[in-house]
Amino acid sequence: MAKPKKQPRPKAITPKGFRDYFGQEVTQRTEMLRAIANVYHRYGFDALESSAVETVEALGKFLPDVDRPNEGVFAWQEVDENDKGDWMALRYDLTAPLARVYAQHRNDLPTPYRRYAMGPVWRNEKPGPGRYRQFYQCDADTVGTASMAADAEICAMLSDTLETVGIPRGDYLVRVNNRKVLNGVMEIAGLFDKQNPGAFETERGIVLRAIDKFDRLGAEGVRSLLGEGRKDGSGDFTSGAGLNLHQIETIMSFVLAPGLVAEKQEEIRALVESQIEDGVGATTVSLDKGNKISQSTRLVAALYAPHPNNPSPENHYWNIAAISVLGELVRGSEEGEQGVDELSEIVDLLYAQGYGPDRIKIDPAVVRGLGYYTGPVFEAELTFDVFDEKGRKRQFGSVAGGGRYDDLVKRFTGQPVPSVGVSIGVDRLLAALREKGRIAAQATGPVVVTVMDRDRMADYQAMVAELRNAGIRAEVYLGNPKNFGNQLKYADKRNSPIAVIEGGDEKANGIVQIKDLILGAKIAESATLEEWKERPSQFEVPRGDLVSKVREILDSQD
Template sequence: MAKIKKQPRPKAQTPKGFRDYFGAEVSQRTEMLQAIAGVYHHYGFDALESSAVETVEALGKFLPDVDRPNEGVFAWQEFDENDKGDWMALRYDLTAPLARVYAQHRNDLPNPYRRYAMGPVWRNEKPGPGRYRQFYQCDADTVGTASMAADAEICMMLSDTLETVGIPRGDYLVRVNNRKVLNGVLEAMGLAEEDPKRDDVLRTIDKFDKVGESGVRELLGKGRLDASGAYIDGVGLGDAQADPVIAFLTSRADDVAGTMANLRAAVGGSKVGADGIAELELIGELVTAGGYSADQILIDPSIVRGLGYYTGPVFEAELTFEILDEKGRKRQFGSVSGGGRYDGLVKRFTGQEVPATGVSIGVDRLLAALREKGRISAQAKGPVVVTVMDRDRMADYQAIVAELRNAGIRAEVYLGNPKNFGNQLKYADKRNSPVAVIEGGDEKAQGIIQIKDLILGAKIAENATLEEWKERPSQFTVPRGDLIAKVREILESQN
């Protein structure tokens, strides 16, 4: 009889490019999503929750900066009885599903349709440090109007959102540019719509923040050596042909009027370029009328994002404070949000152009920024723990925890083996509990209860002398009827 081969145990490990999120991180994300949703709702946007799965056909080739259709998604084919079926995929963003939803339900939706959506998205990309294949986005979009007021409103709402979640003025900047202006620059260079060099120029412009003005000029010309010493071939333009691009990228002046004058020089006689400049001027007027200044929302032609995707204004929220990288070097935190106008997306379904504009916030990056600034703790406060001194009196302890919960205090009864009281306090420490409640048989008989301030106790144990222990007690004995009041007092002192 053949020996049955023992099946190996599965490895307990997270799939590559994914991660697990525990209590504090989940709670902090939930609170942030609620805060962002509050701002979006305040601006009049309605919530939408669409399917996490779409047909590949519906998603289309709209993943920014990806050359081949459907690259970068997790996809599979569903078969019917004839061995034919649709290709399905996890959504890679929240905008492509919106286009399908609007096209499908447009007769039942108000026009314009203003919606916000929050949830995980999935990218089948190579993971790296801080780069995961699943992450959260938080979007708001207006579909059905070409008015620049919709774009200006998105920028103002983005500013309000950042300040609401804890990024104050001075630590962020919403930068605004326009794809039409760049199209005008390309026209001024003599590059027609079908000219293959247009895409090369766009890719070069996108490197401006990395290589600077001189690097862009070299890449537009013959080429340059990169940091590794490898030679990168250039686009092959002459200096005169490259001049409009450099003028565009360096056009930001000390005031909006100066920036607009520089942009007009960059686009020359291009009508589409002039239209883009007029749109930027209008956005500037509208945000100023809304009470926003240049230290919150700034017209900045150096902002270039997914230019093959957007058709008009583009915006990006950048955090301007410094952090230390993995090598201890100072650098700015960078972008946490981006968006723009995409008037061609719904047309794939309807055959008619439908104007739309929107923004997406990277929730995980925003949370990381708040942790870097010390505005949220990496470890959230746990529940009050009611310890168990006598397992036969579990009903008494359940009554205590019910009283705490009814008073709005997060609490739990210790459910492990109560034999070793020290293990109960170790459990409370691991839960980052602020308070432990203790009631043994003697306390029960005397009508008293002991309440231990675990946060203060830990600090005193680390830093204090014996005299300070006496001056700042971390354990209190109070009448049983004062339980709620004393626990609240301790929690407030910890805050």
Template sequence: MAKNKIRRPRAETPKGFRDYFGPEVTERAEMLGRIAEVYHRYGFDALETSAVETVEALGKFLPDVDRPNEGVFAWQEEDTGSGADWVALRYDLTAPLARVYAQHRNDLPTPYRRYAMGPVWRNEKPGPGRFRQFYQCDADTVGSGSVAADAEICALLADTLEAVGIPRGDYVVRVNNRKVLNGVLEAMGLSDEGQRAAVLRTIDKFDKVGEAGVRELLGKGRLDASGAYIDGVGLADEQAEPVIAFLTSRDEDASRTIGNLRAAVGDSAIGAEGVDELEQIAGLLAAQGYGPDRIVIDPSVVRGLGYYTGPVFEAELTFEVTNDKGQKVQFGSVAGGGRYDDLVKRFTGQEVPATGVSIGVDRLLAALRAKGRVGGDAATGPVVVTVMDRDRMADYQAMVAELRNAGIRAEVYLGNPKNFGNQMKYADRRDAPVAIIEGSDEQARGVVQIKDLILGAKIAQSASLDEWKDNPSQYEVQRSDLVERVRLILSDKEGRS
């Protein structure tokens, strides 16, 4: 009789997810720490919300007949007598903020300034560099309708990028206003919602197809790069002219851009209001010393325009990287946000102004790696104390305790100590900067052997050993000098890196 075959689970990460190991986690934590310092300096308080919200509270994705929209990871709670609620993993950090403010508004200051960092989840089709779980890092002001709050977010975003290692000249924060675009649509005389939506989609393609391409798409259509014909919106040339004037209004300085935008919106009151807000933002930023080398008024910024109600902003990295095809391309956007005055209203019935920004943590980390700002440390592991005599484990643990108490990262080798070569291989895989060796002979003489693994690696790569004969990578020191000598090696290593 055949035995039932044991079915073992496959050891694989679910599609669209990934695992993060030591250096990646450390890099992210260090970057988030720098971001938090800037946010805190600006007066924002930390907030950590639940990873799970009711689908009703999330709002963007609502339940259909049997289950919620596919865009979120959702499930139905057991019926507790009052009906079974659908709940879901949060898809961003803004919807939970709206719920928190509505729920606790009587206990919170107004305006309420908060920052939040953490993972979010989206049940979307994964692709290259696109995962279903990723980190966001947000800062928002709820309860202020002043454009000074929008200007502050732009300044904060510029300061944050520089704090994490993106130098001035390698980024630009671009600012636009939804109201200006509404004014352009009014100036075009479009009342059909389908046409208005088509125009918005076309505007969003400006960066890819340019002015000529937008003209074609607003008119009869155009051939794309693959040779396929894309139907246009069907507008006459004169109808399309306000859009072109709007998209090409950016000039050498903010005042000239503002003037061009006033012409683009014509007699539209909402458009004029949006231009006034951009002018105020530009003035507030100039007063703080943020010039066009850091923040610019740019009408080509289009971000989820159905979501935002006023100013919108985007941080773009301007340096080039090599893509998967070996082509040089600009790195692109790493953060974005804007004013959203209707989100809290869903809970309270009253309009509560709000503005904020979200940084894509993984994108920003990728940018820092491309610039060599992270991941360049050759030895990030702990000091490894080797085990020459398993009966003397207490002595080795005492060494480790001394190192740790001095603030030095250290560990004892806990594998099978029989093969010393395996211990050194382990130290190498751990990126250990130093290995400590103490056999019975060393113990009897009150000394330890210190092996400088950083220097040893350099000697191994050298074409000539003569230059290293006066600077050996392994030497003997008094046991009492252990901590100080290890500290010297590590500080010298930091000075060389």
């Protein structure tokens, strides 16, 4: 009789596209999420923890391929008595579950409903460097109001959140645009019909992708993609949108709008300064009588009478100029002009709270890819430089994005429910904080109480209890205490700041030895023998002074 084959041992390997997170990373993420939650809570948002699993039907348009519901998401089909049940999937993001939750519980929830959610999401997509199939998101949304005050509030909250977690002012920018403005430009170019929004959908998709590549391809590259197409350096050809010359120039005027805004900003600066010299009153000034900008009294007045929350009105010129330029670009399109009005209102509300374009800036270049955005869209970009794996300097880039999506809950209710929200990429934000040195490269471990006599474990546990009760992180060495050197190696691997030593002689004399491991390592690296003697890293103190001396050393290490 043949021997049964041994079952091969499973490979100890992380599944492709996933990774393990150890103590330090988990702790850092938890602390950052707690800081973000405090900001959201301060703004009046409530926490929501929804199911990690949704039906494929509920995810709907979020699926990359509805005909293959296991593509793009991690999905499976339940088995019922007929061997055929519902398709279920791990959530793709945190917005689709919110739409389902609100539709299901709307009679029990306040309107508007403000919620924030934090947790992992899963995408069954091809992994790459820094791109995983499981990652954390942190969302905040307001459901049930069409007021632009909700959009302005989300932008302000995003700004406050970045500063709270450690991204200083000047190292980030919340950039704001409006999909209605872009639709207006498309309408003028003959690519958008509100009565038949499905028409020219393919061309609009190519246009959006082309605009999004402006930073990489430049004006001529985008122009090629709007026309017949473009061949890259390797010879690969990308088909274009096939637009005519008038359509291309209309779209390019939008693509190049930031340059026009800069010119308009200087015009406004000169105009305001000249009219101030002439003593013209704030309420009688119109920057452009044929433009919607003149309707915002507070925006114009802000140029002359600084708001107490925003004492530098000249910083506001960019946003006023941007609204003026966009108004000119979409003149004649009802939807485009509505989008400009909404941006004007958002800027007005933000300025009243003290948020100018040094933090929140109108930027025509923002094109959010998700099709369900219906109004204002925004993106938080970190503006400081980092170096990639090839040593090239580049900006860190986007860490958050969002916008208004008024049709999402409608899938469940049949009625439009105006909503706006933002999603923060937690892992990218953590990486940014490490780049800025806001998070230590290595977290400090616990104080380690060594074991000199295994029969006196109760004494060592008593020491640890005193330290813990005093709020100090501490542990007793629980390995084999036979080799004291191994205990110190363990403390080193734990990145412990201090080791506590109490042998038989110390116990008899009522003292403990406290070893400053951080200082000891520094001395060992560079100190001379004389410096070693002058700066001892080990202290002998009465047993009763254990906690106070440990705290003193920890304070000196900060």
